[in-house]
Amino acid sequence: MKRFVFHCLAVSSLTLATLAHAETRPEYGGTLRLTMHAVPSTLDPADSRVPDSFARRSLTSLIFDTLVVVDDAGRTKPGLAESWQAAKGNQRWQFRLRHGVRFHDGTPLTGEIVAASLRFANPGWSVRGDADSVTIDSEASQPELPVEVALPRNAIAKRDGQEKLSGTGPFRILDWQPGKKLTLAAEEDCWRGRPFLDGIEVEMGRSFHDQATALEVGRADLIEVAPEQSHHFSPAKGRLASSQPVELIVLVFARDSSSPDDKLLRSALGLSVERGSIQSVLLQGAGQAAGGLLPTWISGYGFVFSSQADLQKARQLRDQVQTARLWTLGYDGSDPLARVLVERIALNAKDARLSLVPTAVGLTDLRLLRIPLACADPWIALENVAAQTDLPRAQNKWSSAEELFSAEKAALATDRVIPLFHLPVFYAATSSLKNWTLRNNGSLELSNAWLGAAK
């Protein structure tokens, strides 16, 4: 008996060569190959000797968890803490821990371990833990503390000795060659559920060009793309994704202005920088020219700070000063973008009759910094920028948008910094990598990613 003739399925609609695949339901299995430019020397999320970077944030989120997570709409959600509550006018916060969570080494998550982890990351905090909760006390009101504990540096790590780290995240460390290679394996009993990927192999210290080649020839699944090269990325090579502008490029003076003349010269320098043309030519249209420290998507008012160059006014200010001393402008010599930026800024300065000498070595009068913004919370982001540039800290924190604006305006009025650009981060992946996203802090979200068939 031949009930059903299957030739029927092999007819008109058949485009057999391109077997279509379902997309919506994730598949388990496979090892993701990720490459990055950074060369992190530690995986410890709270090691302050290593500068913050988007790559570091991505690695942290694969291995560790935070008590609280902040979603893309800026809302706080439970992480390792199931609930939390404030007391004493937001000076005391108690976080109740999720039950049944274990570190990768099998140790149950306890308040004591969490407290030790948070104290390590924040030596100034008063933290105490018991079996199933942790309490943080502070002298000042801290209404945004849940957002702060969601920062990657506050990820909960169990530290045994100097190098032995254990997390509760979706992947456990199999092999770690600092600054070179990291091999991760899926944590089968992860409290969030076993990740779809079996493992992740991370190669570090790869140039952007090498990474692009690796993606093209199928030796990498997910790569970083330099902002200035994102424009040239061909969709045929894979999917390109970018974040919101989460990186601040800024000129930072080593000292406060020493005299009214110095103040005039700094203003002249700020007005001489042709951010618009630099953004279109050197950055190939990526990012935004910045007049303020925070981008508009974080503050809501960033456009108020002008980023327009005004060469005529710059010259007027310069001419009010009899003698302008030569400034040295430092930058990271391993960063090709930083080098071309400082060269162009020096040329702009020259047009305003200012003398800037770029150098990649030694102490300098001012420096070009690339600062990853801490998070989408405007107060925490501003506080973080202030800490990295020695700007004065805001007094009336956590209040209205107007107070935030005043705090940022006051920081800019010190003439200690000249904001230049806000840049997004870019990643590209093969079409076989599904459900990968970028968080609004510029880090990769791979805990739900999976490898399927390439399209």
Add this chain to the structure above:
Amino acid sequence: MRKAIYNSGIPENFKSVTCAFCRAARLSFAFLLVLLIASTALFAADWSASEQQLAKKIVAVTGLGAASLTVENRSSLGRRDSDIVQNGLRSALEQMGLHLLKSEQATTSVTVTLSENETSYVWVAQIQQAAADPAVVMVSVPRTGGSGVAYESMPIMLRKIPLWAQEGRILDIAVLEESGTPSRIAVLGGEDISTYRFQNGRWQTEQTLAINHPKPWPLDSRGRLVQGPDRTLTAFLPGVVCRITATSAPSSITCQAGDDPWPIVPFGMTSAGSDPAATAAIPMLVGFFAPTRNYFTGVLSPAIGKFSTVPKFYTAAFIPREKYTLWMFASADGAVRFTDGINEQTSSLTWGSDVATVRTTCGAGWQVLATNAGDPMQDSVRAYEFPDRDPVTVSAAVDFPGPVTALWTESHGDTAIAIARNRDTGSYEAFRLSLSCGQ
């Protein structure tokens, strides 16, 4: 502006969107329309307090005189809302005594920019008076969201009826009847089963029963809530089966670890149907679900003809024929496989991984609903028939606000439940999918 406390599991966290309820045949469309309009009205914003607040700040700078006003919208506010804010602001400023002139007539100019950040709209007024540096004042307004629907013309209309939405994952929903009238719903979440009764125009929580499970759920965890012929409820979850002792509150739940197979054919389809000859051919098929993954292992009971196993699959659907049943499996490798019990073949269909059968009075009487395999940002479901060999599309695509995470045939067999995760809000939204004829 900010939420300082989060307590998971508190009912306030549930964001009940709307309530359109009942099987399509029994529910008047007018009632649905009223509910949908009511839910849409929830999104209508009242900007007046913020307009007043900003106007007050502007007047504090300009004083009572004359000024020009320009409003620029660089936020996600639509034109309608932007116009409302602009008009409201003008009225508020004039009521406070500021005389608004054209820009060439005024020495003071006020430029209001409707901007936004992640959590709020930020309205910024830059006030330029003579040659002084502009003064800046601003207000922030918490943001809300909205929704929309679209249709195209096809022989059968696939309708999406909102049932329930919540922040936490929804695995399945069962609409419960009392004396033949649907009046309650049971929501299977990741950690509990909650029942709600529709009373006084709104859903009210009856009972929440926690699900005990010894191991963490797998990612993309799945579950199915099945009503038995006796109206009892059984929840099938990865490696766990829970039985609810009574359908009306108070009831209790018993969960136990085990690999009980999940039903693939709803009981309603194996009994009465529009075509008794066809329904008689449908066996009560069950499949074993992998306890640490998101798919069925492929082991079936009873066997389909000579096939007691098929490649591991996510979902299955079927079309009864006169002498056999055509089965289709959305396999874990992405292909859709067909079998009639004798032969098996992989097709080239561009379907997603969720399929479900519904039996209706429309068209051929049996339709297969399938998700698409296209844009992962916005999923959709269409209805198909198999008049001869290839599937024929019989409905327009119904779009969802994010990926469809579950698609299950309901117990009666004539409708299906679709769960989608909203890409914008992150919440889970459950819909009943019903087909209506003769469009």
